[in-house]
Amino acid sequence: MPRYSANLSFLFGELTFLERIDAAAQSGFRGVEYASPYEHDLAEITRRLRAGGLEQVLFNLPMGDAAAGERGYASDPSRIDEFRRGVGAALAIARELNCARINCLTGIAVAGLDPALARETLVRNLHYAARGCAEAGITLLVEPLNRIDTPGFLIGTTAEALALIDEVGAPNLKLQYDCYHAQRSEGNILATLHAQIGRIAHVQIADSPKRNEPGTGELAYERILPELDALGYEGWVGLEYKPSRSTLDSLSWLDALRPHEVAS
Numbered sequence: 001m002p003r004y005s006a007n008l009s010f011l012f013g014e015l016t017f018l019e020r021i022d023a024a025a026q027s028g029f030r031g032v033e034y035a036s037p038y039e040h041d042l043a044e045i046t047r048r049l050r051a052g053g054l055e056q057v058l059f060n061l062p063m064g065d066a067a068a069g070e071r072g073y074a075s076d077p078s079r080i081d082e083f084r085r086g087v088g089a090a091l092a093i094a095r096e097l098n099c100a101r102i103n104c105l106t107g108i109a110v111a112g113l114d115p116a117l118a119r120e121t122l123v124r125n126l127h128y129a130a131r132g133c134a135e136a137g138i139t140l141l142v143e144p145l146n147r148i149d150t151p152g153f154l155i156g157t158t159a160e161a162l163a164l165i166d167e168v169g170a171p172n173l174k175l176q177y178d179c180y181h182a183q184r185s186e187g188n189i190l191a192t193l194h195a196q197i198g199r200i201a202h203v204q205i206a207d208s209p210k211r212n213e214p215g216t217g218e219l220a221y222e223r224i225l226p227e228l229d230a231l232g233y234e235g236w237v238g239l240e241y242k243p244s245r246s247t248l249d250s251l252s253w254l255d256a257l258r259p260h261e262v263a264s
Contacts, residue, residue, distance in 0.1 A: 001229060002225050002228055002229065002233075002236075002237040003030065003031060003236050004031070005029065005031035005055075005057040005236040006020075006024040006029040006031070006032050007034060007204070007238045007239055007240040008021065008024065008034040009035045009036075009240070010206075010240050010241055010243075011239060011250075012247045014246070017034075017040055018040065018044055018048060020032075021045065021048040021049060021052060021054065022052060024052070024054065025051075025053060026052075027248065027251065029054065030054060031055045031056075031057040032054050032055075032056065032057060033057045033058035033059065033240075035059065035060045035063070035066070036059065036060060036062070036063070037093050037097070038062060038093070042093060046097060049097065055098075056097040056098060056099040057099070057100075057202075057236045057238065058099065058101045058102070058103060058202060058236070058238065059099060059102065060090075060102070060104070060105055061074075061083075061086050061090050061102060061103065061104045061105070061129065062086035062089065063107075064107075071105045071107055071108055071145065071150055071153060072104065072105030072106050072107035073107050074104055074105075074107055074129075075106060075107050075109070075113075075118040075119070075121050075125075076107065076110050076113070076118075076121065077113075077117060077118075077121045080121065080124075080125065083129075084125075084128060087128065087132050090102050091132055091133070094136065094138055099138070100137070100139060101138065101139050101201060101202055102133060102138055102140055102141065103140075103142075103202070104142055105143065106122055106142065106153070107153070107154055108150065108152040108153055108154065109152045109154055122154065122164070123167055123168055126164070126168045126170070126173060127170065130172055130173045131170070133172055134170065134172045138172070139172050139173075139174055140172055140174070141174055142155060142161050142164060142165060142175060142176065143161070143175075143177075143178060143181070144157055144160060144181055144182070145178075145181050146180075146181045147185070148184050149184065157182075157185050158177070158182060158185075158186065158192055159186075161175055162196070165199070174199060174201035174202075175196065175199050175200050176200075176202045176203075176204065177192070177193075177196070177200045177203050178204040178205075178206075178240065179203065179224065180204070180205065180206035180208055180211055180219075180241070183208040183219055184208055184209065190224065190227055193224070193228065193233075194227075197228075197232070197233055200233070202236060203228065203233070203235060203236070203238065204237070204238040204240040205219075205224075205225075205237055205238070205240065205241065206239075206240055206241030207219050207221075207241065210242070210244075211241055212241055212243065212244040212250075213239075213243055213244060213253055214241070214254075214257075216244055225237070
């Protein structure tokens with residue numbers, strides 16, 4: 001059965017970040033993930049995770065100024081040193097939080113930059129990050145983001161992500177498969193899962209097109225989630241959706257589908 005992780009960048013948004021950790025535990029989750037731990041008190045995150053019996057499932061490498069629209073800078077040759085410092089910071093936090101997965105957002109194309117140089121820089125940076133992660137026993141992930149929501153994003157489809165992973169050639173570089181982004185970009189969710197399940201190290205879900213909880217859009221999660229079981233997927237499924245109502249009320253789809261998954 002899927003193990004559900006609460007994505008705290010999306011869920012329990014009425015609370016402070018640290019309060020969201022407690023709320024996830026109180027709601028029955030056993031794993032949490034989020035985009036960025038860097039601006040928060042690491043010792044307090046650790047304390048709350050331990051108190052709630054929670055696993056830190058995933059977080060991202062530093063991705064720049066998200067408020068200004070940045071979604072990573074791994075392809076920017078002027079920021080290689082910054083990228084490497086970010087890898088060091090992420091590895092230190094992952095060790096403290098006992099987190100086994102780090103996601104790299106590859107970024108939006110830098111205006112005026114030669115695409116060949118951008119690609120070369122991206123591959124070089126992923127080599128560096130994957131090597132550091134491997135030494136720490138961590139899986140590095142690459143996630144495609146759909147270009148409807150994120151115009152100009154360098155890696156927008158599953159095929160593009162897999163081609164990049166192949167080019168880097170690091171055994172611990174895997175695919176983060178976000179069903180919402182995949183549906184917006186390409187569809188074929190079940191076919192892709194069947195074809196690529198061995199290369200997927202983390203799954204995230206939201207309904208399409210509004211990115212709310214499952215049951216509010218066009219994706220048939222009553223088929224997708226059991227299929228993950230049938231394919232032998234043993235990783236986490238991150239709930240990375242925008243609740244259309246309160247977070248607790250939005251979990252009713254989960255109660256109906258897997259009542260024991262969120263039971264206290």
